[in-house]
Amino acid sequence: MTGIEAILHHNGFGMAAVGVTIVFTALVTLSLIISQLHKLLLVWEERETYINKARRMFSLLGPKEVRRAKNGEKQAKAKYIASIKESSRQFNILIQAMGEPFSLPELIRIAESLGIESPYAAVAHLIEGDLIIPDQKGFYLWNHEAYNSLSKRS
Amino acid sequence: MHHLDAEELKNLKIFRDLLPDEWTEVYALLNRQKIIEGEQLIREGEQAHTFFIILRGHFMIHYGDGRAVTLNKKGDIIGWSSVIRPFQYTANVTALTAGEVLSIPGDRFLELLQKNAELGDKLVKRVNELVSKRQAID
Amino acid sequence: MEMFLDFFSNTGFALADYRNLIMLGIGMLFIYLGIAKDYEPLLLVPIGFGILLGNIPVFKGLGLSIYESNSVLHYLYYGVTQGIYPPLIFMGIGAMTDFSTLLARPVLMLLGAAAQTGIFLTFLGALALGFAPNEAASIGIIGGADGPTAIFLTAKLAKELIGPIAVAAYSYMALVPVIQPPIMRLLTTRKERLIRMEEPRQVSKREKLIFPIIAVLLCCYTAPAALPLLGLLFLGNLLKEAVVTERLAQAARTSVIDTVTILLGMTVGASTQANVFLTSKSIGIFVLGAISFCIATAAGLLFAKIMNLFLKQKINPLLGAAGVSAVPDSARVVQMVGRAEDDTNFLLMHAMAPNVSGVIGSAVGAGILWSFIVG
Numbered sequence: 140m141t142g143i144e145a146i147l148h149h150n151g152f153g154m155a156a157v158g159v160t161i162v163f164t165a166l167v168t169l170s171l172i173i174s175q176l177h178k179l180l181l182v183w184e185e186r187e188t189y190i191n192k193a194r195r196m197f198s199l200l201g202p203k204e205v206r207r208a209k210n211g212e213k214q215a216k217a218k219y220i221a222s223i224k225e226s227s228r229q230f231n232i233l234i235q236a237m238g239e240p241f242s243l244p245e246l247i248r249i250a251e252s253l254g255i256e257s258p259y260a261a262v263a264h265l266i267e268g269d270l271i272i273p274d275q276k277g278f279y280l281w282n283h284e285a286y287n288s289l290s291k292r293s
Numbered sequence: 294m295h296h297l298d299a300e301e302l303k304n305l306k307i308f309r310d311l312l313p314d315e316w317t318e319v320y321a322l323l324n325r326q327k328i329i330e331g332e333q334l335i336r337e338g339e340q341a342h343t344f345f346i347i348l349r350g351h352f353m354i355h356y357g358d359g360r361a362v363t364l365n366k367k368g369d370i371i372g373w374s375s376v377i378r379p380f381q382y383t384a385n386v387t388a389l390t391a392g393e394v395l396s397i398p399g400d401r402f403l404e405l406l407q408k409n410a411e412l413g414d415k416l417v418k419r420v421n422e423l424v425s426k427r428q429a430i431d
Numbered sequence: 432m433e434m435f436l437d438f439f440s441n442t443g444f445a446l447a448d449y450r451n452l453i454m455l456g457i458g459m460l461f462i463y464l465g466i467a468k469d470y471e472p473l474l475l476v477p478i479g480f481g482i483l484l485g486n487i488p489v490f491k492g493l494g495l496s497i498y499e500s501n502s503v504l505h506y507l508y509y510g511v512t513q514g515i516y517p518p519l520i521f522m523g524i525g526a527m528t529d530f531s532t533l534l535a536r537p538v539l540m541l542l543g544a545a546a547q548t549g550i551f552l553t554f555l556g557a558l559a560l561g562f563a564p565n566e567a568a569s570i571g572i573i574g575g576a577d578g579p580t581a582i583f584l585t586a587k588l589a590k591e592l593i594g595p596i597a598v599a600a601y602s603y604m605a606l607v608p609v610i611q612p613p614i615m616r617l618l619t620t621r622k623e624r625l626i627r628m629e630e631p632r633q634v635s636k637r638e639k640l641i642f643p644i645i646a647v648l649l650c651c652y653t654a655p656a657a658l659p660l661l662g663l664l665f666l667g668n669l670l671k672e673a674v675v676t677e678r679l680a681q682a683a684r685t686s687v688i689d690t691v692t693i694l695l696g697m698t699v700g701a702s703t704q705a706n707v708f709l710t711s712k713s714i715g716i717f718v719l720g721a722i723s724f725c726i727a728t729a730a731g732l733l734f735a736k737i738m739n740l741f742l743k744q745k746i747n748p749l750l751g752a753a754g755v756s757a758v759p760d761s762a763r764v765v766q767m768v769g770r771a772e773d774d775t776n777f778l779l780m781h782a783m784a785p786n787v788s789g790v791i792g793s794a795v796g797a798g799i800l801w802s803f804i805v806g
């Protein structure tokens with residue numbers, strides 16, 4: 140069997156038409172999606188802005204909440220100062236007993252053995268707050284001046 | 294590792310000069326690792342297999358004789374002995390705070406440097422700059 | 432003396448007939464074209480050498496011929512007949528293809544779809560010439576200008592035609608620079624060929640990462656039979672774009688694809704033994720294949736012209752010719768023809784978009800034909 144008859148016999152026209160349609164559908168849909176993809180990603184990247192906008196629109200974050208958030212920040216700062224004050228007091232005593240210059244790992248070891256809370260992080264905070272300063276030879280010194288001024292802060 | 298922070302990592306001083314192709318190769322070696330307070334990353338005398346780049350946190354490099362130096366800058370390097378003979382760590386490293394580091398297997402890093410001399414040259418120069426800027430304790 | 436004559440009667444010299452000599456000539460021509468003319472050498476050299484291997488007449492029963500079930504060549508050929516090699520090649524292609532031009536101008540994807548019309552028109556032509564539907568589908572896919580896809584579909588539908596179809600597909604792919612330019616010039620005006628394309632926008636890493644995932648899900652949900660090809664194509668692409676899997680991507684685009692190409696080329700070549708290859712069907716396949724290829728090129732070009740009727744920012748219709756998926760040869764041809772008119776017009780980067788979408792389109796087309804014929 141040949142010619143149109145063969146095509147009709149095997150439903151060739153139907154298969155070709157449906158085939159071309161499916162190829163086009165798949166690629167057109169894919170191209171539509173990817174043409175919008177970068178816009179969706181932009182929205183995603185800017186989600187914080189959009190969420191805040193939406194919140195403002197629905198007044199979810201009223202003046203009270205803003206005040207509360209600001210108060211929260213203040214409280215956290217005060218808490219941090221209180222904690223650094225407390226650990227500086229403990230480490231001041233410890234360092235006086237050890238003598239200066241002192242070894243940082245040794246200080247931590249003793250602090251740990253005495254049950255001081257989070258001795259590693261406390262030491263890091265004291266270094267960041269310039270209460271513990273390096274002597275440039277691998278050992279450390281207690282910054283009495285900084286400690287005194289911190290103690291005077293309310 | 295989260296792929297989307299590639300740009301952020303590329304801005305680290307050590308990687309800043311790399312060409313896109315070189316960066317792609319180096320990036321494939323990086324692993325992001327979270328560290329908890331007090332965690333010991335490196336022990337003196339042990340076989341050095343990994344080096345680290347600080348992303349966040351405060352770390353203490355300390356020696357058996359009590360000396361120590363602390364690092365807390367993003368991009369600081371720890372454990373460089375893993376790419377220098379005899380591949381043995383020469384100090385201990387302990388995390389003072391919780392943090393995050395990039396860990397890089399030393400042998401794979403060396404393989405990469407051997408494969409690409411230009412890249413190796415760039416990175417080693419950068420590392421030397423970074424390490425030499427550290428607080429001298431000797 | 433009798434022993435000598437016995438031995439001689441079993442050698443290739445005594446067993447060969449004129450058809451083997453013709454095939455040896457074809458094999459050597461392939462090797463020549465690959466090495467001397469640099470036409471797709473990575474394909475034509477292994478295929479050409481395979482043709483030489485396949486046309487050394489051997490004793491039946493010794494397990495030497497590719498068609499004997501206990502032969503080494505037969506085992507290597509298994510990857511072809513079971514459709515294993517083509518998806519692996521697709522993985523390599525995915526790992527080396529940058530889809531960013533496509534992501535920057537998705538509308539060019541339609542050109543890749545339009546060029547697949549050639550597949551279906553040739554399918555009708557082959558049916559009209561008396562080929563069975565499974566054979567007609569395998570012949571039609573040659574118009575996709577994608578060797579692995581053609582082999583994959585033929586392996587699934589008409590194993591006995593793998594040799595001629597693969598050789599036809601790869602020959603036409605190699606001859607893209609010869610076949611396409613006249614059609615391109617015929618169907619476009621000089622003014623159209625001079626159209627400059629707008630600079631594509633920058634594509635973000637996130638887009639490139641998400642694309643293979645969306646594409647595989649969408650295409651394979653639409654045409655599930657395209658899964659082996661597109662699944663691995665997009666896996667390869669994800670490995671490339673993920674960066675953290677660079678080692679795997681590197682393996683896929685070098686060692687894996689190279690190894691598979693050698694095995695595929697050589698065994699496809701060896702399957703073209705004179706008695707199975709030199710038949711009237713093969714001639715029909717070659718003629719229809721050429722027509723299919725020309726229709727695909729023309730369909731892409733004409734569709735681009737039609738799109739220009741609706742687009743504000745006109746596209747250079749030459750890009751339509753890159754809709755056939757011979758990557759990156761047809762894109763290079765677009766660049767060549769475009770530069771012949773204006774040597775400051777660079778179309779290569781733009782032509783890669785329809786080119787890679789042609790790869791996706793022909794795989795979807797193959798999947799559809801497979802499901803129609805088997806289903």
